[in-house]
Amino acid sequence: xxxxxxxxxxxxxxxxxxxxxxxxxxxxxxxxxxxxxxxxxxxxxxxxxxxxxxxxxxxxxxxxxxxxxxxxxxxxxxxxxxxxxxxxxxxxxxxxxxxxxxxxxxxxxxxxxxxxxxxxxxxxxxxxxxxxxxxxxxxxxxxxxxxxxxxxxxxxxxxxxxxxxxxxxxxxxxxxxxxxxxxxxxxxxxxxxxxxxxxxxxxxxxxxxxxxxxxxxxxxxxxxxxxxxxxxxxxxxxxxxxxxxxxxxxxxxxxxxxxxxxxxxxxxxxxxxxxxxxxxxxxxxxxxxxxxxxxxxxxxxxxxxxxxxxxxxxxxxxxxxxxxxxxxxxxxxxxxxxxxxxxxxxxxxxxxxxxxxxxxxxxxxxxxxxxxxxxxxxxxxxxxxxxxxxxxxxxxxxxxxxxxxxxxxxxxxxxxxxxxxxxxxxxxxxxxxxxxxxxxxxxxxxxxxxxxxxxxxxxxxxxxxxxxxxxxxxxxxxxxxxxxxxxxxxxxxx
Amino acid sequence: xxxxxxxxxxxxxxxxxxxxxxxxxxxxxxxxxxxxxxxxxxxxxxxxxxxxxxxxxxxxxxxxxxxxxxxxxxxxxxxxxxxxxxxxxxxxxxxxxxxxxxxxxxxxxxxxxxxxxxxxxxxxxxxxxxxxxxxxxxxxxxxxxxxxxxxxxxxxxxxxxxxxxxxxxxxxxxxxxxxxxxxxxxxxxxxxxxxxxxxxxxxxxxxxxxxxxxxxxxxxxxxxxxxxxxxxxxxxxxxxxxxxxxxxxxxxxxxxxxxxxxxxxxxxxxxxxxxxxxxxxxxxxxxxxxxxxxxxxxxxxxxxxxxxxxxxxxxxxxxxxxxxxxxxxxxxxxxxxxxxxxxxxxxxxxxxxxxxxxxxxxxxxxxxxxxxxxxxxxxxxxxxxxxxxxxxxxxxxxxxxxxxxxxxxxxxxxxxxxxxxxxxxxxxxxxxxxxxxxxxxxxxxxx
Numbered sequence: 001x002x003x004x005x006x007x008x009x010x011x012x013x014x015x016x017x018x019x020x021x022x023x024x025x026x027x028x029x030x031x032x033x034x035x036x037x038x039x040x041x042x043x044x045x046x047x048x049x050x051x052x053x054x055x056x057x058x059x060x061x062x063x064x065x066x067x068x069x070x071x072x073x074x075x076x077x078x079x080x081x082x083x084x085x086x087x088x089x090x091x092x093x094x095x096x097x098x099x100x101x102x103x104x105x106x107x108x109x110x111x112x113x114x115x116x117x118x119x120x121x122x123x124x125x126x127x128x129x130x131x132x133x134x135x136x137x138x139x140x141x142x143x144x145x146x147x148x149x150x151x152x153x154x155x156x157x158x159x160x161x162x163x164x165x166x167x168x169x170x171x172x173x174x175x176x177x178x179x180x181x182x183x184x185x186x187x188x189x190x191x192x193x194x195x196x197x198x199x200x201x202x203x204x205x206x207x208x209x210x211x212x213x214x215x216x217x218x219x220x221x222x223x224x225x226x227x228x229x230x231x232x233x234x235x236x237x238x239x240x241x242x243x244x245x246x247x248x249x250x251x252x253x254x255x256x257x258x259x260x261x262x263x264x265x266x267x268x269x270x271x272x273x274x275x276x277x278x279x280x281x282x283x284x285x286x287x288x289x290x291x292x293x294x295x296x297x298x299x300x301x302x303x304x305x306x307x308x309x310x311x312x313x314x315x316x317x318x319x320x321x322x323x324x325x326x327x328x329x330x331x332x333x334x335x336x337x338x339x340x341x342x343x344x345x346x347x348x349x350x351x352x353x354x355x356x357x358x359x360x361x362x363x364x365x366x367x368x369x370x371x372x373x374x375x376x377x378x379x380x381x382x383x384x385x386x387x388x389x390x391x392x393x394x395x396x397x398x399x400x401x402x403x404x405x406x407x408x409x410x411x412x413x414x415x416x417x418x419x420x421x422x423x424x425x426x427x428x429x430x431x432x433x434x435x436x437x438x439x440x441x442x443x444x445x446x447x448x449x450x451x452x453x454x455x456x457x458x459x460x461x462x463x464x465x466x467x468x469x470x471x472x473x474x475x476x477x478x479x480x481x482x483x484x485x486x487x488x489x490x491x492x493x494x
Numbered sequence: 495x496x497x498x499x500x501x502x503x504x505x506x507x508x509x510x511x512x513x514x515x516x517x518x519x520x521x522x523x524x525x526x527x528x529x530x531x532x533x534x535x536x537x538x539x540x541x542x543x544x545x546x547x548x549x550x551x552x553x554x555x556x557x558x559x560x561x562x563x564x565x566x567x568x569x570x571x572x573x574x575x576x577x578x579x580x581x582x583x584x585x586x587x588x589x590x591x592x593x594x595x596x597x598x599x600x601x602x603x604x605x606x607x608x609x610x611x612x613x614x615x616x617x618x619x620x621x622x623x624x625x626x627x628x629x630x631x632x633x634x635x636x637x638x639x640x641x642x643x644x645x646x647x648x649x650x651x652x653x654x655x656x657x658x659x660x661x662x663x664x665x666x667x668x669x670x671x672x673x674x675x676x677x678x679x680x681x682x683x684x685x686x687x688x689x690x691x692x693x694x695x696x697x698x699x700x701x702x703x704x705x706x707x708x709x710x711x712x713x714x715x716x717x718x719x720x721x722x723x724x725x726x727x728x729x730x731x732x733x734x735x736x737x738x739x740x741x742x743x744x745x746x747x748x749x750x751x752x753x754x755x756x757x758x759x760x761x762x763x764x765x766x767x768x769x770x771x772x773x774x775x776x777x778x779x780x781x782x783x784x785x786x787x788x789x790x791x792x793x794x795x796x797x798x799x800x801x802x803x804x805x806x807x808x809x810x811x812x813x814x815x816x817x818x819x820x821x822x823x824x825x826x827x828x829x830x831x832x833x834x835x836x837x838x839x840x841x842x843x844x845x846x847x848x849x850x851x852x853x854x855x856x857x858x859x860x861x862x863x864x865x866x867x868x869x870x871x872x873x874x875x876x877x878x879x880x881x882x883x884x885x886x887x888x889x890x891x892x893x894x895x896x897x898x899x900x901x902x903x904x905x906x907x908x909x910x911x912x913x914x915x916x917x918x919x920x921x922x923x924x925x926x927x928x929x930x931x932x933x934x935x936x937x938x939x940x941x
Contacts, residue, residue, distance in 0.1 A: 064831065066751065069588060072830035073581050077563040077573065080544065090535060095542040097564045114539050114614045153584045176752040212753060212875050221875040259878075262721050262902070262938035292532070293639035295674065373542055410870035415639055415674055416682040418898055420882045422870040442871050442880040442900050444940060446681075492880045492900025492938040 014122035016042060021101045028055055028189035028199050030134055035101045036191040037129040039108050043085060044193050045126050046117040050086040051108070052192035052353075054330060055099060056372040059147060062182035065160035068168075073153055080372035085111040089358050093375035131197035137327040138187065138201035146203045147185045149232035156181055156235060160207075163240035167211060170241075171248035173255060175214040181207040181235055184476075190332035198332035204323070204476050205234045206465060209243060213251045220254035220439075222247050222407075222424065227323035227465025227476065250407065250425050257437035260426060260493035266402035267443070267486045268395050268429065273408050273464040275479035277486075278313060278385050280411040281419040281447045286315075286340055286348075287366075287378040288355025289471055295415040297448045301346050307451035309344040310388060317365060317381040323465035324381035324478040331367035331376050338364045340383075341451075352378040370473025377472040384480030388457025395456050395485050402429040403441065403491060417447040442492040456485035498651045498661050501547075501566070508572045509655065514551050514579055518593060518654035520789050520828050521547035521566065528644035529617045531625050533637075536618045547571070548828055550591075551578040557585035560830040581830070589750075591832050594812035594822050597658040597791035602777050604786055608647075609665045609693025616694070617643050621669070624703050628673050631707035634714055640672035640686065645694055652791035660791060666782050667694045668923075671706040675714060683716065683895070685709035685884065690782050690923045709863070712886065716895035719887050723934040724860045725913070726901065727853065727888075730920035730927035732862045734839055736879065737772070738924065739872040740905040744774075744799050744807070746814035747834040755877050755906065756805065758818060765805045766909035769844055772800040774809060776824065776837035780921045784838070787824065794824035794837060803909075809834055839925035844915030851914040851931050856888040860937055861929075862901060877904050898940040908932055 011019075021035035036053055043051030058078040064071050081104060082095040094111040096103055112119075138144055151159070160179040167177050184204045191197050208225030224247045228234040269277055282298075290296035298306055307313075317326050317335030328334050331353050339347045351359070352367030355378040367376035396404075404427040411421025423441040427434045463480035501519070509517055523545035530537045548562040549571075559582030563574040621643040628638050644667065651661035672686030687705035691697040728736070740755065743765070748754035756765075776794040777784055787793050790812050798806045810818070811826030811834050827833045849855055862885040871881040880902035886893040914931040 069586055070584060071586050073559070073584050074830045075561045075577050075581055077561065077565060077570070077577065079565055090537060090539075092539040092541070094540070095544060097544050097566075110541055114541060153581060157584050219876045221873060259902075262900075262936060292537075294637050295639045373544065375538065375540070410867075412867045412870065414866070415672065415684045418882070420867045420870065420900075422867070422880065439876075440873075440878050440880050440902060442867075442882070442902070444882055444898060444900055444938075446898075490898075490938065490940045492882070492902055494902050494936045 010128060011038065011126045012122065013045065013120060013124045013126055016105070016126065019101060028187055032189060033131055033134065033197065035104070037131050038126065039104055040129045040191060040193040041126040043108055043112060044129065045124060046112055046120060048085045048087060048112060048115065048117060050193055052084045052190065052331065053104065054082045054372055055189040056080055057187045058371065059185045060182065062180065063156045063160055065164045065179045067177050068161065068164060070157045070161065073157065078371065081107065082372045082375065083107045083111050084375055085115050087115045090115070091354060091375070095373045129193055130195060131191060132195050135198040138199055141327060143201040143203070146201060146232050150183055150185070150203070151235045159235055159238065163244065166241045166244040167209060167248065170244050171211055171213065171251060173213040173215045174211065176212040178210040179207070188330065190330065192332065196332040198328055200326070200328050202229065202326060203232065204229050207235055207238055209247045211247050211251045213255050215255055218255050220251045222251040222254065225465060228321050229323060229325045230321055253437045254425055254439055257439040260403065260438040260441040260491060262491060262493040264488050264490050266399045267405055267489050268399060268402065269405045269484050269486065270407065271460050271462040271480070271482050273466065273479060274405065274484070275384050275464065275481040276408045276411055276421055276466065278481060279380065279383055279466070279468070279479045280413045280421055281445070281450050282313070283315065283380050283383045284413050284470070285417060285447050286350050288349055288351040288359045288361055289378050291349065291359045292355060297417045298346060302349070304346055305344045306346045307341050307344040308454050310457055311341055311344055311451065311454050312386040313341040313384065314338065314386060315340055315350055315366070315380050315383040319382045319463065319478065322382045322463055322478045323476045326381065329365045329367045329376070330369045333363055333365040333367065335365035335381065350378045350380060352376050368472060368475050370475060374472040377470070379470060379472060379475055380468060380477050382463060382478035382480070384461065384463060384478070385457060385482065385484060387459050387461040387482045390456045390458050392458050392460065392483055395458055395483055396429065396434070397432040398456065398485060399429045400431060403438065404429050404434050413447065418444065419447055420444045440493050444490050444492060450486065450489065453487040453489070454484050455487050458483040498653070498659065502653045502659055504568050504571055505653070506655070508568065508575055512575055512579060514575060516552040516655050517575065518550050518652070519547050520652050521545065522648065522650040524646055524648045526644060526646045527611060527614060527617065528642055529614065529621055530642050531618065531621045534622055534626065539614055547574065549574045549578045550828060551575060551582055553579060553582040556590055557582045557587060558590055558830065559585050585830065589813060589817060591813045593654055593656060594790040594792040596793060596822055597652070597654060599793055601660065601786035601793040604777060604784055606664050607692040608663065609695060611645050611647065612694045617645070620699060624669070624671055624699055627703050628671055628707055632711050634675040634677050635673045635707070635710055636676040638671055638673045641670065643669045650785070652787060652789070654791070658791050660787055662786055664692070664783070666690060666692050667697045669697055669699055669702050671702055673706055673710045675710060677714070683710065683713040685713055688923060692782055712893060713895040716897040717887070718897045719899060719937065719939040721938045724858065724937045726932045726935045727859060727861045728930045728932065729861070729863050730922050730929065732865045732883070733841065733930050734922065734925045734927050735865045735868055736905060736908070737839055738836065739868050739879070740874055740877065741836045742874055744809050744836065745834050746808040746810045746818055749808065750814055750817060753875060760805050761808070763805055764803050765906065766800055766803040767912035768803040769912050769915050770800055770803055770909065771842040773798050773840040773842070774836050774838065775840040778838055778840060778926065780926060781838045788826045789828040790822070790826040790832065792822040792824045792826060797823050809836060839927065841919070841927040843917050843919045843928045846917050847914050853888060854891040857890050859888040860896070861886045861888055861893065877906050879903060879905060896939070900938045902936045902938070
């Protein structure tokens with residue numbers, strides 16, 4: 001039997017094994033409503049409090065140019081689904097590569113069995129789930145042609161080779177050059193027993209350089225990456241000469257840099273990727289995942305002053321083309337702009353569905369996951385400290401001796417709120433002036449303390465793409481801030 | 495996963511239809527169940543069954559194209575072969591990878607315990623028990639926010655159009671427990687432990703529990719330490735973390751790419767203290783995750799890397815071995831660009847120490863238990879590191895927890911500054927290593 005639409009009458013449980021829904025294998029469209037509604041009904045019939053399906057198709061490619069050769073072009077074709085079954089506040093997540101009705105049903109039944117649900121009588125009726133009319137962001141926001149319009153393999157190779165040639169022209173003491181690009185096209189469909197039925201298309205691209213310079217025992221290595229969502233022409237429009245100039249200048253300055261002397265310093269952190277400080281030191285600690293685990297010092301602080309009165313911070317999914325921008329989260333909820341901290345007062349947390357159920361904080365369209373193998377969790381999108389009122393000159397003039405962290409590396413935060421991050425490009429500040437380059441710095445501190453010490457913000461807010469790894473995998477995010485001054489922070493060095 | 499012989503036949507048939515006469519395929523499938531608990535109740539259970547293959551195709555100009563896919567039925571395989579063939583037009587023209595000359599050589603006989611998966615309620619029960627015991631181990635332990643018990647069955651294979659076909663399967667189970675303390679007027683502290691075995695029945699849950707409890711309690715009384723130069727002792731975990739982070743020292747692909755701290759001429763040079771000998775030993779009996787062949791089908795083996803401080807071998811793929819006049823060593827992962835990485839480090843134990851190198855008599859020495867944030871604080875191309883760590887200050891042999899600090903240095907200097915390697919090695923999931931004493935390193939305490 002092949003059924004593309006709902007059966008004419010209410011199904012009985014014993015009839016389900018005979019169904020063979022013919023949903024469209026190459027597109028998550030309306031034809032998926034009947035099979036998914038049937039399975040969601042089955043889940044509810046046996047007593048699950050909530051069931052959610054997440055279906056995914058991914059077409060990914062990356063390309064690497066090393067010196068003057070293309071050394072790798074790697075496409076990946078991924079399909080998969082995950083089903084999440086809730087019983088009270090506990091849940092089970094089962095993932096599979098098999099998107100047939102039989103495969104999805106097997107995954108659901110495994111999840112139901114794990115959660116201790118027994119199948120009812122074969123004669124029992126399966127309740128019909130009323131899903132909302134398909135909320136299709138792919139169709140309604142003109143994304144259907146994205147995959148057709150992205151750069152071809154040949155063009156991506158040519159752009160990267162030209163970019164590497166530009167780097168060769170502008171940098172000195174070059175030991176190795178790399179230009180790397182990836183394009184990640186994703187189609188997702190979410191259907192849940194609360195009626196959610198939504199589809200989205202996403203196109204995420206990134207391109208960047210890694211430059212290694214060497215002169216005798218002196219070495220410097222500089223990375224720079226740009227990111228975009230939603231613009232098929234992103235790579236061909238890349239001004240690689242400009243990026244090459246910035247990378248070459250930074251590598252040249254850092255080649256002969258001295259190691260930073262450890263100690264406690266006032267620090268000015270640059271805008272753009274400098275925003276990783278807020279991401280690590282505060283953003284993660286505002287995710288409901290952390291509240292559930294009681295690993296955040298902010299869990300009882302809503303409405304209280306948690307940061308310097310200078311500081312206002314946002315997490316949102318709406319900025320045009322930003323790396324963490326999405327139309328809906330991976331649980332089908334439209335994204336929003338969430339005010340996290342306003343003039344130092346904690347206003348909101350970042351919540352997914354399960355986090356909201358377990359902590360009581362409202363969902364914010366922040367349920368995100370790397371792919372179908374992960375259950376969604378509360379995760380950041382575009383997260384940044386808002387622009388302040390100071391000029392850049394006023395920030396530097398306030399520092400007699402300190403460190404200017406122009407380019408941050410990665411970082412992390414531990415279960416007790418201690419954070420750390422590396423600095424890729426740093427300079428000594430003496431009497432308000434940037435003097436000599438420094439390398440090997442790591443900043444460490446505690447979230448509750450550092451937020452009180454961000455005393456000045458300039459007007460030059462800028463966002464930067466980043467990758468965030470946490471409980472639901474590696475995600476595309478944006479970090480950002482204007483230049484900020486931290487009154488003092490521990491700098492690990494030699 | 496589909497029968498591998500059947501997949502080989504399908505690949506041959508599809509390739510013939512597409513006019514592809516040279517290809518190889520590496521694939522794996524994993525079936526996994528894991529649980530997390532929260533205050534005596536299951537919080538999340540995860541189960542998955544997934545497969546993936548990576549296909550390499552050589553075109554008539556001997557260029558190579560690659561595609562990976564999770565769709566491994568004949569339709570998916572055909573699409574992957576077609577896409578790889580299309581990508582081959584843009585593949586490298588120099589140093590093109592080829593089949594490993596050892597893709598059909600015999601692999602080591604490894605005795606594996608294939609342990610059937612335990613029912614989910616058993617996993618939950620054991621983890622709930624472990625959580626409860628850990629919470630009762632000390633009044634200050636308030637929660638076990640990070641915990642997990644998982645079991646996995648993994649199959650992998652390699653086949654090529656010259657007739658190579660090899661596969662293997664294994665199971666393993668793992669547990670991790672990270673507890674957090676709360677005490678009035680004191681900062682929260684955290685520590686944990688991990689265990690891996692071939693199955694749940696063999697898993698040392700009691701040992702994991704005990705280690706997590708002891709470590710957590712040992713960090714309750716903490717102090718700020720003054721910044722300065724200290725003699726440092728690295729635990730097995732900490733030293734192997736550093737070795738992995740700077741493994742470009744031994745990596746032939748990194749050397750050929752000019753992205754290593756070594757050059758082809760580094761072989762035979764003294765790069766470490768004569769006290770240090772290091773092997774990469776995938777087939778070591780303690781390696782629960784041992785694999786008998788790499789992503790190109792090359793058999794894995796025990797390979798000396800540093801002997802008495804002298805660099806003796808690099809780790810190779812088939813391609814790097816060909817370019818450097820060596821033999822493949824079983825360290826390759828296939829892709830459009832084949833990558834090379836270490837498997838399982840074994841640092842050889844040293845000799846019994848005199849009184850200067852005994853922890854119970856050490857004074858003003860830092861014992862580093864675990865290094866953090868290696869992704870952020872290591873500059874592998876410069877050789878430098880600046881990393882937060884968990885550890886203790888040893889004062890007259892007594893351990894005093896370090897509140898918060900970083901250690902910084904140059905890895906090549908660390909290798910040359912080894913003062914003592916303890917006689918007893920510790921087996922951890924990433925390898926085998928004794929504690930290692932190193933002369934002065936920069937320690938920065940939080941001010």
